[in-house]
Amino acid sequence: MKYNVAVISGDGIGPEIVEEAKKVLSKVEQVFGHTFAYEPVLMGGASIDVHGVPLTDEAIAVCQSKDAVLMGSIGGNTATSPWYQLPPEKRPEAGLLKLRKALNLFANLRPAYLYEELKEACPLKDEIIGEGFDMVIMRELTGGLYFGERKTIEEHGVRKAYDSLTYDEKEIRRIAKRGFEIAMKRRKKVTSVDKANVLDSSRLWRTIVEEVAEDYPEVSYEHMLVDNCAMQLVKNPGQFDVILTENMFGDILSDEASMVTGSIGMLSSASLNETKFGLYEPSGGSAPDIAGQNIANPIATILSAAMMLRYSFDLDQEADAVENAVKQVLKDGYRTIDIMSEDCTQVKTSQMGDLIAERIHK
């Protein structure tokens, strides 16, 4: 089958890591007989340099017309790059915020997976790591506290600030459905995280999640308070499959979960809307400190491409092949500099892409 993909290489290490993801996808094409048709799209600093703005309406239209967007990263050195002399709405990051809004990407998915070979990078004790862990955090991205009404006022000479946390049932239902659908492709367990002992918005969250759960009888689900979840992530991370939560709790928990896995160069992510469409990108930034040196770790971007195969194209076998190739490369002792350890072979960005592509098979 043919799949149409908009490709935003972006800035810094973006073009280097995206190139390797395309190399791996090209091997998937050969082995499994698919076609991936790419159209490059400018965003971030690369777009400012050409068009004077971080994202044009034409670029948005191209992304909207495709099956998915594969992205590297955008932005430059915030202290030295001329892009940061521009007003905030013209800076590189404004392009990404605009694109997320235009594509209605309300669900953010971040896996936290511990590779046996990278256990050393995990700050948890061996007895806690146990058999390892493999979870995803499904975070609501466009509602809640970060988008509610806020104000700072002064009352009788005392400054006072407030932010409001609002969710309506439609917003909760669509993210909950996405969470249960993802669980159906995994170990079929959802942990819905809230603060229902205190917050009304959490009590509604719980009610709606229970309603949605009725449509997914194969998926087991539980509710967990956010403070307990923060604790459980470092006490027994192996218990989680899909963590489903609102915007701010997800912001904090996804960083906690990713840190227990180790390197930023390994962390993939997806932002999804109500359809199969998604934007896939590594969790890290454009790493201007190492750009252009062919030393960045391309694995997060390659794993993001695997998520694109699984969640936007329903190509589970192909996604498995990419993930298994990554595992095999690590098992064979190859590492980029950021994850290098004793007795391993250090490789460049482009070599890592070659080694993973070589290991793709049915």
Ligand code: NAD
């Ligand atoms: P960063 O993630 O780019 O870099 C932090 C550290 O991690 C650096 O030392 C970098 O070398 C390292 N690193 C990141 N990705 C790596 C990889 N694949 N392989 C090896 N090492 C890697 O964060 P930062 O320095 O705070 O931000 C740099 C720029 O990236 C800024 O302009 C920021 O706004 C932007 N940014 C973009 C995105 C995005 O595109 N979604 C996300 C975060 C930051």
